[in-house]
Every structure is written in structure tokens, then in C-alpha cells.
Amino acid sequence: xxxxxxxxxxxxxxxxxxxxxxxxxxxxxxxxxxxxxxxxxxxxxxxxxxxxxxxxxxxxxxxxxxxxxxxxxxxxxxxxxxxxxxxxxxxxxxxxxxxxxxxxxxxxxxxxxxxxxxxxxxxxxxxxxxxxxxxxxxxxxxxxxxxxxxxxxxxxxxxxxxxxxxxxxxxxxxxxxxxxxxxxxxxxxxxxxxxxxxxxxxxxxxxxxxxxxxxxxxxxxxxxxxxxxxxxxxxxxxxxxxxxxxxxxxxxxxxxxxxxxxxxxxxxxxxxxxxxxxxxxxxxxxxxxxxxxxxxxxxxxxxxxxxxxxxxxxxxxxxxxxxxxxxxxxxxxxxxxxxxxxxxxxxxxxxxxxxxxxxxxxxxxxxxxxxxxxxxxxxxxxxxxxxxxxxxxxxxxxxxxxxxxxxxxxxxxxxxxxxxxxxxxxxxxxxxxxxxxxxxxxxxxxxxxxxxxxxxxxxxxxxxxxxxxxxxxxxxxxxxxxxxxxxxxxxxxxxxxxxxxxxxxxxxxxxxxxxxxxxxxxxxxxxxxxxxxxxxxxxxxxxxxxxxxxxxxxxxxxxxxxxxxxxxxxxxxxxxxxxxxxxxxxxxxxxxxxxxxxxxxxxxxxxxxxxxxxxxxxxxxxxxxxxxxxxxxxxxxxxxxxxxxxxxxxxxxxxxxxxxxxxxxxxxxxxxxxxxxxxxxxxxxxxxxxxxxxxxxxxxxxxxxxxxxxxxxxxxxxxxxxxxxxxxxxxxxxxxxxxxx
Amino acid sequence: xxxxxxxxxxxxxxxxxxxxxxxxxxxxxxxxxxxxxxxxxxxxxxxxxxxxxxxxxxxxxxxxxxxxxxxxxx
Numbered sequence: 023x024x025x026x027x028x029x030x031x032x033x034x035x036x037x038x039x040x041x042x043x044x045x046x047x048x049x050x051x052x053x054x055x056x057x058x059x060x061x062x063x064x065x066x067x068x069x070x071x072x073x074x075x076x077x078x079x080x081x082x083x084x085x086x087x088x089x090x091x092x093x094x095x096x097x098x099x100x101x102x103x104x105x106x107x108x109x110x111x112x113x114x115x116x117x118x119x120x121x122x123x124x125x126x127x128x129x130x131x132x133x134x135x136x137x138x139x140x141x142x143x144x145x146x147x148x149x150x151x152x153x154x155x156x157x158x159x160x161x162x163x164x165x166x167x168x169x170x171x172x173x174x175x176x177x178x179x180x181x182x183x184x185x186x187x188x189x190x191x192x193x194x195x196x197x198x199x200x201x202x203x204x205x206x207x208x209x210x211x212x213x214x215x216x217x218x219x220x221x222x223x224x225x226x227x228x229x230x231x232x233x234x235x236x237x238x239x240x241x242x243x244x245x246x247x248x249x250x251x252x253x254x255x256x257x258x259x260x261x262x263x264x265x266x267x268x269x270x271x272x273x274x275x276x277x278x279x280x281x282x283x284x285x286x287x288x289x290x291x292x293x294x295x296x297x298x299x300x301x302x303x304x305x306x307x308x309x310x311x312x313x314x315x316x317x318x319x320x321x322x323x324x325x326x327x328x329x330x331x332x333x334x335x336x337x338x339x340x341x342x343x344x345x346x347x348x349x350x351x352x353x354x355x356x357x358x359x360x361x362x363x364x365x366x367x368x369x370x371x372x373x374x375x376x377x378x379x380x381x382x383x384x385x386x387x388x389x390x391x392x393x394x395x396x397x398x399x400x401x402x403x404x405x406x407x408x409x410x411x412x413x414x415x416x417x418x419x420x421x422x423x424x425x426x427x428x429x430x431x432x433x434x435x436x437x438x439x440x441x442x443x444x445x446x447x448x449x450x451x452x453x454x455x456x457x458x459x460x461x462x463x464x465x466x467x468x469x470x471x472x473x474x475x476x477x478x479x480x481x482x483x484x485x486x487x488x489x490x491x492x493x494x495x496x497x498x499x500x501x502x503x504x505x506x507x508x509x510x511x512x513x514x515x516x517x518x519x520x521x522x523x524x525x526x527x528x529x530x531x532x533x534x535x536x537x538x539x540x541x542x543x544x545x546x547x548x549x550x551x552x553x554x555x556x557x558x559x560x561x562x563x564x565x566x567x568x569x570x571x572x573x574x575x576x577x578x579x580x581x582x583x584x585x586x587x588x589x590x591x592x593x594x595x596x597x598x599x600x601x602x603x604x605x606x607x608x609x610x611x612x613x614x615x616x617x618x619x620x621x622x623x624x625x626x627x628x629x630x631x632x633x634x635x636x637x638x639x640x641x642x643x644x645x646x647x648x649x650x651x652x653x654x655x656x657x658x659x660x661x662x663x664x665x666x667x668x669x670x671x672x673x674x675x676x677x678x679x680x681x682x683x684x685x686x687x688x689x690x691x692x693x694x695x696x697x698x699x700x701x702x703x704x705x706x707x708x709x710x711x712x713x714x715x716x717x718x719x720x721x722x723x724x725x726x727x728x729x730x731x732x733x734x735x736x737x738x739x740x741x742x743x744x745x746x747x748x749x750x751x752x753x754x755x756x757x758x759x760x761x762x763x
Numbered sequence: 764x765x766x767x768x769x770x771x772x773x774x775x776x777x778x779x780x781x782x783x784x785x786x787x788x789x790x791x792x793x794x795x796x797x798x799x800x801x802x803x804x805x806x807x808x809x810x811x812x813x814x815x816x817x818x819x820x821x822x823x824x825x826x827x828x829x830x831x832x833x834x835x836x837x
Contacts (some may be wrong), residue, residue: 030804101804106790106792106793106820107789107790109793110798111786111790112783143819143820143821145795145819146794146795146819149793149794149795155770190795244784260789261784261785262785262786263786294784296784296788296789296792300789300792300793301792301798304795304797330805330815331806331821334806334808334809334815335809336809338810339809343787423781424824428808428813428815428824428825429808429809430811431785431812431813431824432808432811432812432813433810435812435826438793441824451787471778541827542786542787542790542792542825542826542829543824543825543829544790544791544823544824544825544829545813545823545824546821546822546823546824547821547822547823547824548816548821548822550785
């Protein structure tokens with residue numbers, strides 16, 4: 023993605039001057055800062071409703087973007103992920119560095135870098151700033167949490183700080199909208215700076231010499247443009263880091279020996295380049311903030327500490343955690359149900375309304391079953407997404423989310439993930455779509471991908487109707503061991519199935535496909551605070567809208583595709599046959615003729631033909647071609663199987679999982695030789711298939727969107743479908759031998 | 764040598780050095796685990812791991828096998 027070609031500072035400034043001549047020029051500002059500095063809150067306050075998720079020019083991964091104006095200048099702002107340093111070790115961290123340096127084909131370095139510093143942890147925050155200053159772009163500092171710092175007795179001399187740092191420092195309070203006009207003004211002024219001289223930190227002479235030698239070496243031998251000094255420094259310090267990978271990829275392995283010997287020469291002094299950097303920067307920082315009081319550890323026992331003592335307590339902490347998770351799960355599983363039901367009713371009514379004035383035929387069917395049905399299938403997810411993200415925003419903004427990860431880390435670590443994966447996986451029991459979207463809080467990309475890939479194995483709420491139909495129709499209501507009902511036990515087993523398979527799969531993925539240097543589990547536990555409702559509401563709106571816009575189009579497209587496959591080809595002889603039967607039928611038989619025709623039509627459609635074609639494939643699972651076809655029809659959305667079975671068995675598509683008619687029709691199904699189709703073993707085989715298979719277009723669309731690649735979506739689809747097939751095969755082959763067909 | 768992982772809850776120590784040269788040692792240095800810096804174990808998670816560590820006025824969770832990389836002056 024990034025390349026060192028065009029890294030040359032000269033070409034960069036040439037580009038900058040060229041674009042400055044245009045009067046309508048849009049300036050860019052990159053917002054950087056440590057996690058938990060209030061950076062995103064400030065970004066929201068700066069950009070308001072113009073904020074959206076999109077692509078910064080030249081960057082393929084999506085980020086939060088927004089716009090604002092200052093003195094008639096128009097700014098595009100990018101909210102870079104929170105980071106502690108500019109020493110990238112993961113692809114996400116490399117993106118921040120690429121943006122700041124303007125690395126890569128069409129990436130322009132930002133006109134201004136806005137660095138957000140938390141006044142209560144100024145030393146750690148200044149570390150990042152010292153690196154940002156070396157990027158060589160004009161910098162403006164926004165100082166947050168000054169009110170809390172004041173309460174903690176930290177005295178800040180802002181003008182003195184600005185003098186020492188050599189850049190403007192603007193205290194802000196985003197929630198109270200204080201300091202924003204001043205900040206915008208400072209950004210505007212900084213964008214007009216022609217020359218950026220700042221280099222406050224001097225690394226030891228030995229280090230500088232090595233850097234200069236490497237620079238000279240690259241200049242002499244390289245066919246390409248020479249990488250910037252910033253990159254050479256990172257190359258020297260970050261052994262095995264992202265910059266090393268990038269430069270090796272661009273310039274070849276031959277650069278490594280010289281770098282390794284340079285590192286070794288520096289280390290002979292007893293200090294590694296790594297330690298040299300951190301020591302030098304922190305020494306400089308301690309001179310800037312000569313505040314001896316800051317060294318004391320537990321100065322005060324704050325009310326945040328008191329909350330912490332309760333929520334991380336062995337008994338109380340775990341109880342509060344379980345209660346919180348129960349509420350979260352209840353909200354997405356049950357509280358969203360009425361809203362989802364309402365949406366389904368509205369779209370159903372819309373379909374009826376449209377069929378009122380569009381004549382029956384392909385157009386009506388496309389509008390009602392394809393488009394209205396497809397849009398409905400997208401919108402129906404919105405209540406769950408909005409509710410989950412509202413609750414997650416409350417948990418994150420209050421500081422509880424970090425504690426939940428702290429509590430669950432031990433459990434998740436046993437299969438190679440971290441505590442941050444817990445809530446996305448739990449949410450996936452309601453619906454994998456919001457679950458996958460919530461993995462954004464996992465900062466380690468490999469952990470995040472592993473979590474995304476196993477999330478669809480969690481038994482979501484759309485599987486429940488399938489279980490209910492098959493269990494109530496084919497599993498006898500007897501007890502196991504005199505205590506547990508067989509039906510209830512089987513339902514529970516279906517929910518457990520995903521939980522049994524997910525950990526070993528995550529473990530395998532981390533060992534194979536997602537192998538790499540283990541990123542440390544460093545989780546900051548920020549002080550508790552009352553969440554800002556603006557942040558919560560904005561997250562609900564932003565996540566819902568992002569889902570509708572990005573995943574929605576794909577879901578709509580697959581729905582229309584399946585509609586077309588089940589509607590076509592035209593079957594004129596069928597229409598004639600039914601027209602003739604209608605003419606001679608009694609008026610009360612007309613309705614049943616309609617459903618019979620719909621069934622015949624579906625069986626003869628491309629989808630029906632495909633069902634018949636795959637019969638040899640599904641027979642080892644104990645299925646006939648009608649089950650195979652209903653399963654095919656439900657690949658875009660698994661719950662569709664019930665309506666599909668209704669249509670196939672001539673009952674119309676308005677059957678639900680409680681329908682007695684549908685159960686009776688399925689119980690009556692026979693193979694040509696007279697055997698019952700749906701034995702209990704076949705029912706379990708179908709359920710196991712549905713429990714393990716990724717029959718959800720929305721999930722695949724969301725995986726593509728969140729990982730930025732169709733590859734992971736395809737992988738999920740293939741591995742889950744294979745797992746489902748093998749699982750169902752195992753159940754039928756073993757089950758039919760034990761219990762008879 | 765005594766490490767951060769050997770401290771009991773609410774015990775404090777002073778950092779001697781960070782062992783190893785990789786992403787972890789670098790990240791620890793960056794967030795302020797520097798020689799001479801005071802550091803305290805606030806508590807361990809209910810399931811025993813990770814540990815809640817207080818340094819430079821903020822709290823961070825570290826797994827025990829990561830805390831073992833932080834050696835303390837005796």
C-alpha cells in the first residue's frame with residue numbers, strides 16, 4: 023500500500039506549493055493523540071455533523087473524517103487511531119505514520135497536525151508529541167482535561183509550555199465547547215506557516231552518526247527516492263517493526279545487514295537504540311514539566327479508585343459484570359424485538375400497498391419481494407445495531423469497557439485472544455453484524471480478525487426460529503434422566519455448539535493464518551467518568567448509518583439475486599395449467615390453488631433446479647432435494663428457510679416457526695419409497711448445519727467492510743459451510759446408525 | 764532478580780530495566796516504564812491474571828508474563 027517512492031521531501035513541498043495556488047484549496051489536518059485523551063470527543067466537536075467514515079485521500083483503510091472552516095479556510099480532518107508513539111508495529115499504526123508523512127502513491131502529508139494532549143498525564147502524552155514534532159509538519163497542541171488536572175492539583179503554565187514546545191498550545195473542553203474557536207484559529211494560522219524548524223530533542227551523537235551514515239548509504243545505492251530521515255531513524259530503532267518491513271519490501275533484503283551492524287555498534291555502549299530513544303525523550307520531558315510532585319504514586323484515593331475496587335472485586339466485580347452482560351444481551355435480544363417486529367410490519371404493509379397498484383407480474387414481484395423485501399432486510403438490523411452501540415458507547419466512555427476486558431482476559435487468553443474480544447463475541451449471540459462491527463475496540467489487528475472470523479459461529483437470534491420449528495415438530499417431548507426435557511436440552515446444545523467450535527478455531531487461526539509477533543496486551547484502565555450523551559447518540563447514529571450505507575447495498579443485491587433465481591425462468595405451461603384449473607375450481611379452492619401454483623413455480627425455478635442438482639450432495643446428510651433447495655434459498659438470510667419451506671410445501675410464504683400447518687406438512691413428507699423424510703436424526707442434522715453455517719449475507723458484507731477485504735469474507739463462508747456440512751454429515755451418519763433412519 | 768510480577772497487590776517498586784528487545788519492551792518504554800521510575804501493583808484480576816499496574820499516575824493492565832519483563836531494583 024505504502025511505498026517510499028515519492029517520499030522525497032522536495033517533491034512533497036513542490037506538490038504543496040502547486041496546490042496552494044488554487045483559491046479553492048482544501049487543507050488537511052490530522053488529529054493524533056494517546057488513547058483516552060478525549061481525542062474523538064474533540065474531533066466530534068470540531069467537525070460536528072460533517073463527520074463520516076470514509077477514505078482519506080490515498081489511504082485504502084477507512085477512518086473517521088470530518089470538515090470545518092477557519093477564517094474562510096476549508097479543512098478536511100482525519101481522526102487517526104489513538105496511539106502512544108509513532109513507532110509502528112502493526113498495520114493500523116503504520117497507517118497513522120503513512121498519513122503523517124504522506125507516504126505512498128496519492129497520500130499528501132497533512133497541512134497541520136493537531137496533537138491532543140491529556141493534561142492529567144502530560145509526561146506520557148508528551149512522548150508522542152516529541153515524535154510528532156519530528157515529522158516536520160506544522161503542529162498545534164490541544165490540551166484536554168485541564169479541569170481535572172486542576173482538581174488533582176497539577177498547575178499548568180500554558181504559555182510557558184507553548185514556549186518550551188515551540189508550538190501553539192490551546193486548552194480545550196470539547197463537551198463544554200470551550201476553546202474551539204481559538205483552536206480552529208490556531209490551526210488556520212499553522213496551515214499558513216511556510217517553514218517548520220522544530221527539532222527540540224537531540225538524540226546522542228553516536229546515534230545521529232549512524233542515522234547519517236545510513237542516509238548516505240541509501241542515497242548512494244538506492245534506485246528509488248531516498249526514504250526520509252524520520253523513516254531511517256525508525257528503521258534503526260524499531261527492529262522488526264513496520265518501517266523495517268516496508269523498507270525491506272521496497273528496497274530489498276540487502277539493506278538489512280548494514281542496519282543490523284549499525285544497531286549492534288550502538289548496543290556495544292550497553293544501551294539498545296530502543297532504550298536510547300525512550301530515555302532521551304523522557305529526560306527531555308522531565309525538563310519540560312519540572313513537576314516533582316508527579317512522581318508520587320497514590321497521591322489520593324479518588325472516587326474512581328473506589329469504584330474500581332468494587333467492579334474488579336472477586337465477588338462483587340464478577341456479579342456486576344454478569345449483570346451488565348445480561349442487560350446488554352437482553353437489550354439486543356429482546357428489547358430490540360418490538361422495533362424489529364414494527365419494521366417488518368411496515369415493510370410488509372408497504373409490499374401490500376405496492377402490489378395494490380402494480381399489476382401482477384415480474385415487476386410487482388421484483389418490487390415487493392426483491393426491493394422492498396431487500397431494503398426491509400437491511401433496515402431490520404438497525405434497532406439491534408443502534409441499541410448495542412449506544413450501550414457500548416456508555417460502557418466505553420464511562421471506562422467500564424476496559425474493566426470488562428480486564429476481568430475476562432484470563433478466559434480469552436486461554437485460546438489466544440484478549441479480554442477485548444469478549445463483548446463482540448457475546449453480542450454475536452444476538453446478531454453477528456453488530457458483534458463484528460464492535461470489534462473496532464480491539465486494537466490488535468490479528469486478534470480483531472480472529473474474533474471477526476469466529477463471531478458468526480455464535481448462535482444468533484435468527485437461528486432460533488429454525489431450532490424452534492425443527493425441535494417442536496420432530497423432537498419428542500420426553501425427559502432426559504427424568505429431569506431435563508429433551509427439547510430444551512437440544513436447544514441448549516445448539517447454542518453450545520458454536521461455543522465448542524469457536525475456541526479451537528481461534529487458536530488455530532492465531533497459530534496459522536494470523537501468525538506474527540505477539541502484540542503485548544497493554545490495556546489502559548482510564549478513570550471512571552459520566553459518559554457524554556452526545557458521544558453515545560453520535561455513535562448510535564454513526565454506526566447505524568455506516569451499516570445501512572456499506573453493508574446495505576450488498577444485502578439488497580443478494581436479496582434481489584435470490585429473488586430472481588426463485589422467480590425465473592418463466593413457466594408458461596404451469597401458468598396455463600393453473601389458469602385452466604382455476605376456471606373449473608370452486609371459489610373457496612382458489613386460495614389453495616394460489617399457494618399450490620407458487621410451490622410448483624418455485625420447484626421449477628432456477629433455485630429449484632439447483633436444489634435438484636445438489637441432491638446427491640445433501641443425501642449423505644439425510645436430506646431430500648427440497649430441504650437442499652430451502653437451505654440454498656436461505657444462504658442470504660438463514661431465517662428465510664421457514665418461508666421457503668412454506669412455499670415449497672404449497673402453504674404460501676407466510677408461515678412462521680409456530681405454524682401447525684407447516685409442521686404437519688413436513689411430518690407428512692415421504693421419500694418416493696414411502697420412508698419418512700424428517701426423522702429426528704434428519705431434524706438434528708438440519709439444525710447442526712444451520713448452527714454452524716454462515717448463511718447470512720449481512721454478516722459477510724460486514725466482514726468485508728470491517729476487514730477491508732473480500733478474502734476474509736470468502737474464508738469465513740467457506741470454512742463455516744464446510745464445517746456445517748461435515749457436522750451435519752457426522753450427525754446423520756452416526757445418528758442413523760445408532761437410532762435407525 | 765525481582766520483577767514486577769513478583770509484587771503483591773498494593774506493593775510498589777522501582778524499575779531497574781526492561782528485559783528483551785521487541786515490541787513489548789519498546790511499548791513499555793514508550794508509555795513510561797523507564798529505569799528509576801516508581802511502579803505499583805494495584806491488584807490482580809479476579810481470575811489471577813492480568814495485573815493492574817499504576818505508573819506515572821495512570822493505570823494499565825499487564826499480563827503476568829509481560830510484567831515479568833520489568834525487573835526492579837532490590
